[in-house]
Amino acid sequence: MLVGHSLGGYLSTVYTSQYPNHVSRLVLLSPAGVVTKPEGPLSEREKSMLFKVVKAAVNMNLTPYSLVRGVGPSGPAIMRGYVRRGYQLPEPQASSLASYLYQINSRKGSGEYALKSILVPGAFAVFGRRGLMDRLAELTIPVSFYYGDSDWMNPDDAVQACRLLKAQPTRIVFISNAGHNLFVLNPDHFAAEFIRELQ
DSSP, X not given: OEEEETHHHHHHHHHHHHOGGGOSOEEEESOSOSSXXXXXXXXXXXXXXXXXXXXXXXXXXXXXXXXXXXXXXXXXXXXXHHHHHHHOOOTTHHHHHHHHHHHHHSSOOOGGGGHHHHEXXXXXXXXXXXXXXXXXXXXXXXXXXXXXXXXXXXXXXXXHHHHHOOSSOOEEEEETTOOSSHHHXXXXXXXXXXXXXXX
C-alpha cells in the first residue's frame, strides 16, 4: 500500500503508474494535480492582482516557506499564528505542531521548488504534463481518495477519476470537521477510516 498527501498524492500516483507491480493499493489524501488546468480564457480569479502576485512569486521560487526563512527570529511566532488560525487545536498539540512546522520549513528549501514544474496555482497539473486522471485510468489496483469536508481540493475530480478506475473497490472518504490536512484536523475520524482501509 502506498499513501500520499497533496503533492505526495500526485507523486505516489506517478510512482504507481511507473512501477505497478510494487503497489497493491493506492490511498490519496486530498491529492493535487488530479486534473490538468483547463485551456481557455483566464478565470476572474486568475485575472486578480493577488493571483498574479502569487504566480510571479512561485515563478521566482518564492514560497510561503521563504517567508518563514526570511523573517529570522519572528518565524516561530508567524508559525504559531498560522497554526492558531488554521487548525484550532488544543494545547499542547497546537504548540507542538507549530514547532514541528517551523523546524521543517525553516530549513533550506528543496521539494517546494519542484512545485512550479508539476503544478500551477489551483493545484492543477501543469498544462502539457499528464494529470493524475490519465494515470489513474491505467491502474488495475484499488484506489481510495480521502478529503476533509471543508477541503480546498476538489473532490469532484475524485468522483470523475473513480469512473475511470478498472479495479474495485474504490472509495471516496470525507473526514468530518477537517480541511486539507485532514489527518491533523480530525485524527480520530481519519484513523478510524484508515483502519478500515487496512482490513
